[in-house]
Amino acid sequence: MSAISNAYLIIFLPLIASLFSFLVPKKKIVVTTIVLTSLSLIALSCQNLLNVLAYKNISNNFDLGQISLGLEFSISAIGATFLLLAFFTKSIIFFFFTKDFENSLEEKNKIVFYQLYLFQFFAIAGIFTADSFFNIIIFVEIYILTIFALAEILLNQNRNNWRYFLFNSLVTILILFLLLVSQIIFSESNISAIAENISLILPSQLSFMIVFFAIIILALLSKMLFPYFSFKSENSKTSKFFLSELYFVKSAVAIFLTLKFSYVFFGNLTIELLGKVAPFLIFLSLSLVSYFALQLRKQNSYQNFFQHIICNNLAIVFVTLAISNLYSLQSLFFTIINFFFINLAFFFIFSLIEEKTDNKGQVFFILKRNFSSFFFPIKILLFFLSAFPLSFLFFSNWYLIKAAFDSIYLPLLFLIVAISNFSYVFTSLKLFEMIEIEEEKSENNFSNIASFLLLFAVIILLFASSDFLKNLSLEFALSLIP
Amino acid sequence: MFLLFVNSVIPVFGYFFIGFSRSSKLNKMIFKLLPVLFLMNLFGLSAYANKGANLEIFNLFSNTTFGFNIDKLNFLLLLSLGLIWITFVFHINQISKFLQEEITDNLKLKITASFALLNCLIISNNLLTTLFFYSFLLLLNHFFAKDFLYEKNSKLCIIPKLSFYLQSFLFFVAVVLNDKFFGNVSFLLQNNSQHLNLLVLYFVALFFIFLIPYLFYQSFKSSNIALIYISFFVISGFGSLVIFTKILKTIFASSASNLIVSSIFHYFLVIVFTIILINAVLMIFSKNLKASFFYLISNQILLSAISITIFASFDNSKIYLPIVSSALSNILILLSFSNFNFYIEKLKLSSIKGMFDNLKISSIFLIFALLNVLPLFPAISLYEKFFVIKAIFQKELLWIGIIFVLNFFFIFVLGCKLSYFLLSKIEGNTKNIKSSDENYNQNKQEDLTNFELSLNLIPFAVLFIMIVLPIFLQFKIGIFAL
Numbered sequence: 001m002s003a004i005s006n007a008y009l010i011i012f013l014p015l016i017a018s019l020f021s022f023l024v025p026k027k028k029i030v031v032t033t034i035v036l037t038s039l040s041l042i043a044l045s046c047q048n049l050l051n052v053l054a055y056k057n058i059s060n061n062f063d064l065g066q067i068s069l070g071l072e073f074s075i076s077a078i079g080a081t082f083l084l085l086a087f088f089t090k091s092i093i094f095f096f097f098t099k100d101f102e103n104s105l106e107e108k109n110k111i112v113f114y115q116l117y118l119f120q121f122f123a124i125a126g127i128f129t130a131d132s133f134f135n136i137i138i139f140v141e142i143y144i145l146t147i148f149a150l151a152e153i154l155l156n157q158n159r160n161n162w163r164y165f166l167f168n169s170l171v172t173i174l175i176l177f178l179l180l181v182s183q184i185i186f187s188e189s190n191i192s193a194i195a196e197n198i199s200l201i202l203p204s205q206l207s208f209m210i211v212f213f214a215i216i217i218l219a220l221l222s223k224m225l226f227p228y229f230s231f232k233s234e235n236s237k238t239s240k241f242f243l244s245e246l247y248f249v250k251s252a253v254a255i256f257l258t259l260k261f262s263y264v265f266f267g268n269l270t271i272e273l274l275g276k277v278a279p280f281l282i283f284l285s286l287s288l289v290s291y292f293a294l295q296l297r298k299q300n301s302y303q304n305f306f307q308h309i310i311c312n313n314l315a316i317v318f319v320t321l322a323i324s325n326l327y328s329l330q331s332l333f334f335t336i337i338n339f340f341f342i343n344l345a346f347f348f349i350f351s352l353i354e355e356k357t358d359n360k361g362q363v364f365f366i367l368k369r370n371f372s373s374f375f376f377p378i379k380i381l382l383f384f385l386s387a388f389p390l391s392f393l394f395f396s397n398w399y400l401i402k403a404a405f406d407s408i409y410l411p412l413l414f415l416i417v418a419i420s421n422f423s424y425v426f427t428s429l430k431l432f433e434m435i436e437i438e439e440e441k442s443e444n445n446f447s448n449i450a451s452f453l454l455l456f457a458v459i460i461l462l463f464a465s466s467d468f469l470k471n472l473s474l475e476f477a478l479s480l481i482p
Numbered sequence: 483m484f485l486l487f488v489n490s491v492i493p494v495f496g497y498f499f500i501g502f503s504r505s506s507k508l509n510k511m512i513f514k515l516l517p518v519l520f521l522m523n524l525f526g527l528s529a530y531a532n533k534g535a536n537l538e539i540f541n542l543f544s545n546t547t548f549g550f551n552i553d554k555l556n557f558l559l560l561l562s563l564g565l566i567w568i569t570f571v572f573h574i575n576q577i578s579k580f581l582q583e584e585i586t587d588n589l590k591l592k593i594t595a596s597f598a599l600l601n602c603l604i605i606s607n608n609l610l611t612t613l614f615f616y617s618f619l620l621l622l623n624h625f626f627a628k629d630f631l632y633e634k635n636s637k638l639c640i641i642p643k644l645s646f647y648l649q650s651f652l653f654f655v656a657v658v659l660n661d662k663f664f665g666n667v668s669f670l671l672q673n674n675s676q677h678l679n680l681l682v683l684y685f686v687a688l689f690f691i692f693l694i695p696y697l698f699y700q701s702f703k704s705s706n707i708a709l710i711y712i713s714f715f716v717i718s719g720f721g722s723l724v725i726f727t728k729i730l731k732t733i734f735a736s737s738a739s740n741l742i743v744s745s746i747f748h749y750f751l752v753i754v755f756t757i758i759l760i761n762a763v764l765m766i767f768s769k770n771l772k773a774s775f776f777y778l779i780s781n782q783i784l785l786s787a788i789s790i791t792i793f794a795s796f797d798n799s800k801i802y803l804p805i806v807s808s809a810l811s812n813i814l815i816l817l818s819f820s821n822f823n824f825y826i827e828k829l830k831l832s833s834i835k836g837m838f839d840n841l842k843i844s845s846i847f848l849i850f851a852l853l854n855v856l857p858l859f860p861a862i863s864l865y866e867k868f869f870v871i872k873a874i875f876q877k878e879l880l881w882i883g884i885i886f887v888l889n890f891f892f893i894f895v896l897g898c899k900l901s902y903f904l905l906s907k908i909e910g911n912t913k914n915i916k917s918s919d920e921n922y923n924q925n926k927q928e929d930l931t932n933f934e935l936s937l938n939l940i941p942f943a944v945l946f947i948m949i950v951l952p953i954f955l956q957f958k959i960g961i962f963a964l
Binding site: 401405421466 | 498501539540541542543548610613614617624628643644647648651654655658659661662
C-alpha cells in the first residue's frame with residue numbers, strides 16, 4: 001500500500017466505521033467495530049510512521065480550497081508520532097474501561113457512547129493530519145463536541161457542561177476571527193504555505209505578529225485544557241475514564257496543536273520569542289523541580305505522586321522549549337513518549353488498586369497490603385521512572401544534557417536535570433522498597449520470576465529499538481525546526 | 483563468540499538460579515560452582531585474548547552496538563575477577579555456618595549479582611553498555627548497603643544514597659560529553675588533547691563515593707561483620723577501577739601523558755591529597771578497627787586510580803597491574819581483618835590487645851597484608867609500585883610523589899599501632915577469653931579454634947598468588963604470555 005493511500009485510510013477508516021455503527025446500532029457490532037477499527041488504526045499508524053521516516057513528509061492536496069476537508073493532508077514526523085500515540089492511548093483506555101461502561105451506563109446510552117467514541121477517532125485523525133488552518137479548527141470542533149456529548153452521557157453534569165460549552169463556543173468564535181485575520185494577511189489557510197510567507201514579515205509588523213501568535217496559542221490551549229479541573233473531584237469509575245481521556249488523549253491534541261502552531265506555523269518567530277523568555281522558563285523549571293524535590297518526604301498519596309511526576313515532566317518541557325535546538329527537541333520527544341506510556345500505565349495501576357479499596361488516594365499505603373499481583377508491572381514502570389539507561393527519560397536527559405552544553409544557561413540546566421532525576425530516582429526507590437518488603441513476606445516466587453523475565457524482555461526491546469527511537473526523535477525535531 | 487556468550491551468561495544464570503530456587507543445598511552447590519565454571523570458561527577464552535573477539539547483539543544509537551568483546555586487558559581483568567570471586571565464595575562458605583541463614587542467602591545473592599554485573603562491565607564493548615551495567619551495579623550497591631550497612635531509619639542514610647545517585651549521574655554526564663566531543667561512545671582511541679577536563683570528570687564520577695568516605699562511614703552500622711562492608715567496598719571499587727582502566731587504555735591512550743602534566747590535574751591532585759590526608763588521619767586516630775580499615779581501603783582505591791593514570795602515561799601495556807595488585811592486596815587485608823573481626827565479635831572482646839597469642843596465623847597475615855601495601859613485601863604490590871616510583875622519579879611528579887610518601891607513612895604508623903596492640907601482653911586477656919568461654923558453648927569454641935586454621939587457608943592462597951604472580955607476569959609464563 002502506498003504512503004498516500006495509507007494516510008487516506010487512516011483518515012477515512014474511522015469515519016466509515018462510525019457511519020457503519022450509526023447504521024447498525026447493535027451493541028455487539030458497534031463494540032466489535034471499535035475493537036477492529038482501533039487495532040487497524042494502530043497498525044496503519046505504525047506503517048505511516050515508517051513511511052514518514054522513509055519519505056520525511058507525506059502530503060497530498062487536491063487544491064479544492066476550504067472544501068477539501070479530509071482530502072488534503074500533510075504528515076510529518078510530529079504528526080505521525082502523535083497520531084500513533086493518540087490512537088494507542090485511546091484504544092488502551094477503551095479496553096481498560098470497557099467493563100466499567102458496561103456496569104455503570106444505562107442500556108440506551110451505551111450504544112450512543114460507543115458511536116461517539118468511534119467518531120472521535122475520525123476527529124483525532126483529522127487534527128493530526130490536516131494541513132489547513134480551517135480544517136484543523138473544524139476537526140478540533142468535532143472532537144470537542146464529542147467530548148461534551150460523552151460528558152453528558154457519563155457524568156450527568158448538565159449545568160457544568162453547558163457552562164463549558166458556552167465558554168468553548170466563545171473561544172471558537174475567537175479562533176474563527178483569528179482565522180479570518182490570517183486569511184487577510186496571508187491570503188492562505190494552508191499552514192505550510194503560511195510558514196513560508198511568515199519569514200517575509202517586515203520588522204514593523206513583528207509586534208502585531210507576536211500578539212497574534214500569543215492569542216492563537218492561548219485560545220487553543222484554553223479550548224483544550226479548560227475542562228480539566230471540572231471532573232477532577234469525581235470519584236465514579238466513569239469519571240476515571242474521563243480523567244484519563246482528558247489527561248492523555250486531549251493533552252496529546254493540545255501538545256500537538258501548540259507545537260504545530262508554534263514551530264511549524266510561526267517558525268523562527270517562536271524560536272526568537274522563546275529565546276527572549278528563556279530565563280523566565282528556566283527559572284520556572286528550576287522552581288518546579290526544586291519545590292517537588294523538597295516535597296519528596298511528604299509524598300504519600302498517588303495524587304501527590306502524579307502531581308510530582310507531571311510537574312517534573314512539565315519542567316523538562318519548559319527547558320526544552322527554552323533552548324529550542326535540535327537536541328532539546330529530541331529530548332522533548334522522549335519526554336512526551338514517557339508521559340504517554342509510563343504515566344498512563346501508572347494511572348491504570350493506581351486506578352485498579354484504588355478500585356479495590358475504600359481508602360481513596362492513599363495508594364502508597366495500600367501498596368503495603370495485599371496487592372502482590374501489581375508488583376511486577378510496577379517494577380517495570382519503576383525502571384522507566386528512575387531514568388535508567390535506555391529508558392525514555394534516559395534518552396530525554398541524554399539529549400537535554402547535550403543541548404545544555406550549547407546553551408549559555410549550562411549550570412542552571414545541569415542543576416535542573418540533576419534535581420529532576422534525583423526526584424525520579426528517589427520516588428522509584430521509595431516505591432521499590434515498599435514492594436520489596438511485601439514481596440519478602442508473600443514469597444510469591446512465580447511473581448518474582450515473571451517480573452524478572454518481563455523486565456529482561458523490556459530491556460531487550462529497549463536495546464533493539466534504541467536506534468529506531470533515535471532516528472524518530474531526530475525526524476521529530478527536524479520537523480519542528482524551521 | 484560462543485565462549486564469550488557463555489562467559490556473559492554463566493554469572494547471570496547463577497544469579498537467577500540462586501534467586502529463585504528454593505532448595506538450599508542446590509543453591510550452595512551452584513554458589514560454589516559458579517566461579518569455577520567461570521574460570522574454566524576463561525581458560526577457553528584465553529585462546530581469543532590475543533587476537534580479540536567481538537559479540538555484537540544490537541545496534542544502539544550513537545553509532546554503537548550493544549555487545550561484548552574480549553582482548554588482552556579484558557582477559558586479565560576477568561582473571562582477577564575470577565580470583566576475587568572464588569575467594570569470596572570460599573570465605574562466605576566458611577563463615578556461613580556462624581551467620582543467620584537469611585543473611586547468608588541474601589549475601590550470596592547480592593555477591594553473585596555483583597560479580598555477574600562486574601563480568602558484564604569488563605566485557606562490555608562501549609561506554610553506553612558500560613553505563614547500563616554500571617548503573618545496575620550502583621543500584622545493587624545501594625541495596626547492598628541498605629540491607630547490611632545502614633542503621634534503619636538513620637537520617638544519615640541520605641548521604642550514601644545521594645552519593646550513589648551523584649556517582650551515576652556524573653558518569654552519565656561524562657558519557658554524554660564523550661558522545662558530544664567525539665561523536666561516539668566506543669572504546670576507541672580519540673583525538674582528545676583538548677578534552678582533558680573530561681578525563682577528570684570521569685575520575686570524579688567513578689570515584690565519587692571514595693572521595694567522601696568519612697561522611698559515608700558515619701551512617702554505617704556499628705555491629706556488622708567486616709566481610710559485608712568489605713565486599714561492598716571491594717565490589718564498588720573494582721567496578722570503578724575497571725571502567726577507569728578501560729577508558730585510559732582506549733579513549734585517552736594518547737593524551738594520558740598530557741593529563742599528568744596538565745594544570746587541571748595538578749589542582750585535582752591537591753584535592754585528592756587533602757582527601758587522602760583526612761582519611762589517613764581518621765585511619766590512625768580511629769578507635770574503631772573497622773573504621774580504620776574502611777579508610778585504608780578507600781585510600782588504596784584512590785591510589786590505584788592514580789597508579790592507573792601513571793601506567794597509562796608511561797607504560798600502557800602494563801595498565802592492568804594496579805587493578806590486579808589492588809584487588810589482591812585489598813582482599814588480603816580484608817580477609818585477615820575479617821578473621822580478626824569475626825573472632826572479636828564471637829568472643830565479645832573489646833579490643834585486639836594481645837590477640838597475637840590467640841590468632842597467630844591471622845596476625846601474621848595481617849602484618850603481611852600491611853607490608854604488602856606499604857610495599858615492603860616481595861609480592862605483586864611491590865612489582866607494581868616499582869614502575870610507579872620509577873615514573874615519579876623520571877618525570878618528577880611532585881604531587882603524586884607526596885601522595886605516595888604520605889600513604890607510606892600513614893600505613894606504616896597504622897602497622898606499628900596494630901603490631902603494638904597485637905603483641906602487647908595483657909594479663910587479663912587469657913582470662914578475658916576464658917571468662918567469655920563460660921558463657922559460650924564449648925563445642926562452638928572448639929569449632930572456632932579449628933576455624934582459625936581453616937579461615938586462613940584462603941588468605942594463604944591469596945598470598946601465594948601475590949608472590950608468584952609477578953614472576954609469571956615478568957617472564958610471561960603460561961596464559962600470561964599474551
